[in-house]
């Protein structure tokens with residue numbers, strides 16, 4: 001690829017990817033198709049049957065009709081929250097139920113007229129659909145409106161793009177955005193007419209649209225090459241880290257459950273914490289010491305969300321690599337959310353899709369400060385779940401103890417030691433990494449009992465008393 005052409009492609013890509021929601025006044029359209037809902041329930045049941053097979057025995061059953069639990073109202077609230085996360089201000093929300101999508105406009109002529117009126121009366125600069133639009137639906141709707149139209153996938157991509165922090169995350173999101181835009185280029189004629197139209201940029205017999213498509217494809221190839229390079233480096237870094245085996249414990253959960261807040265509370269790491277959804281796109285990793293003095297790596301992950309558009313699934317999954325490597329998962333739930341059960345099911349579904357259902361999971365009930373004591377007592381009867389408030393930092397000790405108990409790699413052992421006092425550095429090392437009891441000095445010898453990770457105690461086995469107690 002020529003340098004100038006590469007630059008053109010990069011410019012065009014940037015133009016396509018700039019956030020279109022930030023500080024815009026938006027009209028929101030939430031649609032539910034009753035016919036589609038029935039169909040979805042059926043396929044969902046089939047999917048569940050498969051999932052159920054891989055879900056660990058003994059776990060509670062997954063309810064059959066997941067779709068029905070979420071009514072239109074909840075969809076609406078969640079989508080409005082997404083729009084705000086993307087930086088939009090909501091001018092009005094229109095809700096529609098219909099039998100099935102209209103092929104040319106999704107919502108049908110009558111509703112489209114209403115949208116046109118509402119946009120005119122509110123002076124909105126953007127219309128957001130809580131549903132994906134086909135390229136031709138997008139074109140048809142935009143031709144009736146004086147403003148931009150954005151569908152659900154594009155909105156979520158916008159949020160992902162704003163929050164991607166690592167190079168890999170950014171590349172993944174750019175790739176997803178470009179792939180999403182590619183079939184929709186035709187509708188964007190107006191916006192792109194200033195770009196890349198210079199003399200000589202168009203190949204023989206090529207239309208502007210074809211030129212643009214070619215450029216976007218060039219850009220996509222370029223990003224893929226870069227992604228490969230970034231991943232190679234990351235793999236090397238990981239191998240280096242794994243040379244010193246420290247078990248990974250991953251926080252997972254629905255978006256907004258409080259994972260980053262808990263991560264911070266547990267590590268005081270100062271990782272981005274925000275009321276906005278998807279505050280964390282890239283996995284974060286911090287070292288942490290458990291009450292037993294064993295070390296773990298705690299990993300914060302991106303929030304799960306229902307109906308994640310399938311174009312986004314790859315970029316979402318790639319941010320969950322740590323989950324696959326984790327020894328234990330902490331499933332963080334918002335105890336105060338009326339949607340908690342539904343969200344729990346969605347998270348379990350994704351975990352099953354990632355093939356990690358067999359890993360030990362500790363259920364964490366977060367935001368217990370927001371629920372009445374009586375309700376808390378009721379929820380805590382489920383002895384599997386550990387109640388915490390990440391904000392008020394309560395329940396954290398108990399949570400760390402549970403992690404300690406669940407960790408099977410490098411198990412805790414107890415041994416008696418007899419050391420010459422001259423080996424002070426060994427005593428110091430053991431005091432740092434294990435719990436020391438019954439220490440007594442006799443002449444130039446020191447006797448004590450240590451309880452700690454086997455890997456540490458084994459290192460000094462030559463000083464172990466013969467009758468060790470592990």
Ligand SMILES: Nc1nc2c(ncn2[C@@H]2O[C@H](COP(=O)(O)OP(=O)(O)OP(=O)(O)O)[C@@H](O)[C@H]2O)c(=O)[nH]1
Pocket residue numbers: 253254255256257258259260261262272273274275276277278279280301302303304366367368369370388389390391392
């Ligand atoms: N009252 C209360 N609020 C909490 C608690 N934990 C988190 N929050 C709030 O919940 C919101 C979301 O918290 P985050 O930690 O960003 O949630 P998250 O799960 O990391 O969200 P994503 O990264 O978007 O998936 C923030 O406004 C937090 O202040 C808690 O224990 N009590």
Ligand SMILES: [Mg+2]
Pocket residue numbers: 259260261278279280301302303
């Ligand atoms: Mg987060």
